[in-house]
Amino acid sequence: MDATALLLARAQFAFTVSFHFLFPAFTIGLASFLAVLEGLWLKTGRGVYANLYRYWLKIFAVVFAMGVVSGIVMSYQFGTNWSVFSDKAGPAIGPLMAYEVLTAFFLEAGFLGVMLFGINRVGRKLHFLATLAVAVGTFISAFWILSANSWMQTPVGYEIGANGQFLPGPSWLAIIFNPSLPYRLVHTVLAAYLTTAFAVGAVGAWHLLKDRANPGARKMFSMAMWMAALVAPLQIVAGDMHGLNTLEHQPVKVMAMEGHYQSHPDGAPLILFGIPNSAEKRVDYAIEIPKASSLILKHDLNAPLKGLDTVPDANEPPVPIVFWAFRIMVGLGFAMAGLGLWSLVARARKSLYDWPLLHRAAVLMGPSGFVAVLAGWVVTEVGRQPFTVYGLLRTAESVSPLGAPAVAASLAAFAVVYFCVFGMGILYLLKLMRKPPEAHESTLDGAPIRSAGVTLPRP
Numbered sequence: 493m494d495a496t497a498l499l500l501a502r503a504q505f506a507f508t509v510s511f512h513f514l515f516p517a518f519t520i521g522l523a524s525f526l527a528v529l530e531g532l533w534l535k536t537g538r539g540v541y542a543n544l545y546r547y548w549l550k551i552f553a554v555v556f557a558m559g560v561v562s563g564i565v566m567s568y569q570f571g572t573n574w575s576v577f578s579d580k581a582g583p584a585i586g587p588l589m590a591y592e593v594l595t596a597f598f599l600e601a602g603f604l605g606v607m608l609f610g611i612n613r614v615g616r617k618l619h620f621l622a623t624l625a626v627a628v629g630t631f632i633s634a635f636w637i638l639s640a641n642s643w644m645q646t647p648v649g650y651e652i653g654a655n656g657q658f659l660p661g662p663s664w665l666a667i668i669f670n671p672s673l674p675y676r677l678v679h680t681v682l683a684a685y686l687t688t689a690f691a692v693g694a695v696g697a698w699h700l701l702k703d704r705a706n707p708g709a710r711k712m713f714s715m716a717m718w719m720a721a722l723v724a725p726l727q728i729v730a731g732d733m734h735g736l737n738t739l740e741h742q743p744v745k746v747m748a749m750e751g752h753y754q755s756h757p758d759g760a761p762l763i764l765f766g767i768p769n770s771a772e773k774r775v776d777y778a779i780e781i782p783k784a785s786s787l788i789l790k791h792d793l794n795a796p797l798k799g800l801d802t803v804p805d806a807n808e809p810p811v812p813i814v815f816w817a818f819r820i821m822v823g824l825g826f827a828m829a830g831l832g833l834w835s836l837v838a839r840a841r842k843s844l845y846d847w848p849l850l851h852r853a854a855v856l857m858g859p860s861g862f863v864a865v866l867a868g869w870v871v872t873e874v875g876r877q878p879f880t881v882y883g884l885l886r887t888a889e890s891v892s893p894l895g896a897p898a899v900a901a902s903l904a905a906f907a908v909v910y911f912c913v914f915g916m917g918i919l920y921l922l923k924l925m926r927k928p929p930e931a932h933e934s935t936l937d938g939a940p941i942r943s944a945g946v947t948l949p950r951p
Contacts, residue, residue, distance in 0.1 A: 497896040498888055501573040504903040506873075508566040510866055511910055515559030517865045520634055520681065521688025522552045523627040525715075526607075530623050530936070534616060539933025540707045546611075546936065547708065547929045548692070551921060553608055556600075558917050565906075573899065577880050577890035584650050584658040584667055585640040592636035600629035611936055619936075631681065638680055642673040645872070646741045647881050658881065671741055675734040676872075682727045683868065686828060687861025689719035694858025697851035699928045708929025710845050713854070717844070721832035728825055732788070739789055742882060744803050745875035748814040750785055751775045752799040759783035760797035765819070768812040773801065775815075809877040817870040824864040831857055 526548055533541035567589075570578045578586075606614060606622035614622075649666025650658040660667060696713030699706055739746045747753075751763045753773040762784030766775035786795040800808055831853060838844040876882055880890040 494896060497894055497899050498891050500896055500899040500903055501891050501894070502887065504573060504899060504906060505566075505569055507903065508562065508569065508906060508910070509873075510869070511914060512559065512562035512566050513865060513869055514862050515555050515562060516630070516634070517684045517687045517862065518555050518691065519552065519559055520630045520684035521686075522548060522555065523623075523630045524685065525688055525692065526552060527620075527623045527627040528715075530620050533936060534620060539935060540711050542934060542936040543708050543930045543932075544712055549608065551924050554917060554921055554924070556604070558914055562910075562914070572902075573892050573894065574880075574890055575892040577885065580656055580885055580890070581644070581658050581881055583653075584647075584660055585643055587660075587664075588636050588640040588643070588668065592633055592640075596629045596633035596636060599632065600626050603629070616936070634681060634684070635677060638677050639668050639670070639673055641872075642676050643667055643670045644881050645676075645876060646670045646672040647884060658884075672734075672737055675730070675737045679727070679730050679734045679868075680865075682723055682730055683861070683865050685719060685723055686727060687865055689716045689723065690828065690831075690854075690857050690861045691859075692716040693720065693854045694856075695925045697854035698925075700845060700851050701848060701855070703928065703931075704845050706928055706931050707933075708931070712929070713851075714844060717832065717835035717839075717854075720828055721836050724825065724829035724832045728829060731822075731825065736789065742876070743798065744800070744807065745809065745814070745871075746789070747798070747800045747803070748809045748811045748875055749818040749871060750789075750797075751778070751811065751815050752785070752797060753811075754801050755797065755799040756786070757796045759794045760785040760789075760799075762788065768815045770808075770811050807878065809875050814871055814875045817867045817874070821864050821867040821871060824860045824867070827857065828860060828864075 526545060529541045529545040529548070532538070533545060603622040603625040606619065607626050610619055610622060647658070648670050649661045649663060651661050653659045692712050693716030696709045696711075696716060699709035700713055703709065735746065735749075750760070751766060751768055752760055753768075753770075753775065759782070761778075761780040761782050763775055763778050763780045766778035766780075769776050783793045786797055787793050789795075789797065800811070834850055834853070835844065838847050838850055844850075878887050879885060880887050
């Protein structure tokens with residue numbers, strides 16, 4: 493296969509997976525948020541939780557549908573553009589993807605109908621069970637998909653067959669629980685929760701700017717800011733642990749993330765910003781902190797760190813892409829933690845709902861989770877290049893024997909269809925979000941709450 497066809501095949505997969513990943517990142521957190529809302533409604537009886545549940549359930553249904561459709565389309569590429577990879581790695585990761593369908597997808601699909609349409613048809617506890625089942629299903633789905641992808645990053649537990657296939661070894665557990673899975677699973681799930689928190693917080697802040705007294709807007713904003721304040725610092729710690737694991741198993745990726753073209757025998761600097769120059773093997777106009785990278789990665793100011801000068805050029809990933817994607821992800825992570833801290837200050841001053849500047853900042857940060865997860869995914873996948881199975885199977889050896897015109901045609905078709913269909917879906921989601929949550933309290937099925945002999949009006 494020529495280089496143009498390979499580049500187009502990679503671009504097509506990157507395009508489709510980037511679109512797809514936005515939706516699971518939202519549904520994982522949103523399903524858990526819905527379970528919390530319904531649980532709080534059952535415990536407290538407060539109609540504001542029922543209102544918010546129905547408000548976000550509509551949004552969840554649309555996001556879930558787009559995630560399923562985009563995921564199905566993306567998976568077909570394993571057979572069309574990446575058939576050699578499927579043949580070689582299929583015995584190892586194919587069952588993991590099948591487990592995802594047999595467990596997570598069936599669980600989600602089985603209870604999703606009850607969750608969406610069973611509010612007036614089943615009991616409260618059974619409906620709550622359906623919501624919990626969907627939330628658990630999204631987590632199980634993330635587990636299996638990340639297990640398969642993590643094995644590609646840190647392959648273990650395999651044997652090489654006579655035809656070059658990666659065959660399972662004596663224990664499936666070695667493949668499932670490969671060395672990078674725990675770190676990547678925690679990091680990804682926390683990222684999904686933060687993505688949802690900042691999306692929910694942005695919607696709440698938007699409506700607070702219009703009506704500070706709206707109870708639904710106040711509640712969703714408060715819950716989102718609690719999540720930001722508590723989870724964003726945890727994500728920074730989890731990201732640091734994930735980075736140390738990556739240094740152990742994929743050191744070349746870390747070299748690209750840090751922009752270390754050269755080895756540093758007596759302590760490596762932390763390059764904050766600069767312009768990677770792969771031709772000259774340096775970072776131009778670098779702004780750096782001396783020896784800070786060694787302190788972060790080795791917990792020793794003078795610890796030596798190897799650079800890309802120890803790696804053959806053919807095994808180097810595209811450094812500029814990895815370098816900048818990593819900084820976007822980390823920068824947004826600290827911005828999220830900063831907004832969470834700001835919200836704590838606002839709570840202490842009893843002005844969480846009366847600080848327009850905070851609300852505008854929350855609206856501005858609404859898309860930050862989506863951008864951060866995409867940047868993190870770029871770091872993960874581009875940093876693994878030029879391999880599909882790290883260190884064992886090259887990307888150039890994984891692609892189907894297709895011509896460039898055929899791949900270009902399918903890429904163009906995907907681009908047109910995706911931007912039209914999913915663009916319209918995203919516009920519809922924004923339309924749903926622009927509608928303010930109901931100001932009066934009602935039960936989960938929409939019936940008015942009777943209190944002190946007074947019946948509140950139906951929506």
